[in-house]
Amino acid sequence: MNAGGRRVVNCGGYGVCTFGDPNPEVRHAVIDALHGHAFGSRMFPTLELRAADKAMNDLLPEHLMQCAFFSTGSEAVEAALRLCGANGIDDLYALTGAFHGRTLGSLALNGSPRQRAYARNWLPPVRFIEFNDVGALESLETELHERSAVFVEPVQGEAGVRIADPEFWQILQHVVSQSGALLVVDEVQTGLGRTGTLWCHEQLGLHADVLIAGKALGGGCIPVSAVAARERLRARYLADPSQSSSTFGGYPVAAVAVRATTEVVLGQDVGRLAEQRGAELQGALDRAISQSDGCITAVRRSGLMIGIEHSNPRLARTFSTQLVASGVVPSLSMSNPNVIRLLPSVFSTELDIAEIGAALDAASSALVATSN
Ligand SMILES: Cc1ncc(COP(=O)(O)O)c(C=O)c1O
Secondary structure (H helix, E strand, O other): OOOOOOOOEEOOHHHOOOOOOOOHHHHHHHHHHHOOOOOOOOOOOOHHHHHHHHHHHHHOOOOOEEEEEEOOHHHHHHHHHHHHHHOOOOEEEEEOOOOOOOOHHHHHHOOOHHHHHHHHHHOOOOEEEOOOOOOHHHHHHHHOOOOEEEEEOOOEOOOOOEOOOHHHHHHHHHHHHHHOOEEEEEOOOOOOOOOOOOOHHHHOOOOOOEEEEOHHHHOOOOOOEEEEEOHHHHHHHHOOHHHOOOOOOOOHHHHHHHHHHHHHHHHOOHHHHHHHHHHHHHHHHHHHHHHOOOOEEEEEEEOOEEEEEEOOHHHHHHHHHHHHHOOEEOEEOOOOOOEEEEOOOOOOOHHHHHHHHHHHHHHHHHHHHHHO
């Protein structure tokens, strides 16, 4: 509901609300946790933290193990950078257009010049691989070595839901594996079913050495992020606890949120739900592009991660304003002002889907009206 008591479908929140806004079961568990020792102590792992570690391991691909919890995605990316450092990595790569956060280490990995602009002169060196350019991977073959790490988002969210061809990922994985470099997969936005499978990188045939999660991990209630890695990498990272400690990382309320979210995720096939709900929206998305008179230039969708690209930022603003007027809240794309994102919950009801469809119709009509 908005302040005026009107029903609102939240497709925004930068992808936090994969399981609802908030998920009712997670909210219930969190409220219960607030009645106990809400913060606990950092002297020893609490029972809640142990349960969250176990829950996380149940979610992870078999070869990865939970390392540590943090609060934001950027913090978890920084932790992954420290994990790389602890394992002798001194050569970093990321993809053009990438977004990994807003702290200095994660800013350095951002492939969008706009996102790096203010801190450009303070950033550690990162080399950028052209996104979705198979040709660019040829030279990489001779550049990567055992002290290199390549950071990737399986779908680039902030860049406007950019989706690379399967061949690009296949060759990148091959080159990384051959060289002995590490593949660090940032699933802060794509993880936990959002794109149609529990982890997006698995549907692309990628083998993460390090995996970063966040956003939906707190069930739409609590900010929680996490880093997982292969056991040998994890052991070197955790050998010095000062590298993985964070005051609020995995505190009892956050830990309870992770455990409750994990139960939601494992209780049903959330990836399949995302794909089904996404497919139900496809007709309305196709209509929006065909009715927009060229104002919408592309629609990209992976499960329930949807990007609607306009021919200029003014039209994108008109489109998002009209969506909000129709009771559907979208997300902007920080690195690409032409793209409006829709990131609905996998538990969207038939009514939600119908309302999103109707809002898309109204917004594409508004585009045509303003462009004439
Ligand atoms: C892929 C990815 N990594 C990292 C981050 C940073 O997360 P946070 O804003 O929680 O620091 C984001 C945020 O949008 C993201 O999409």
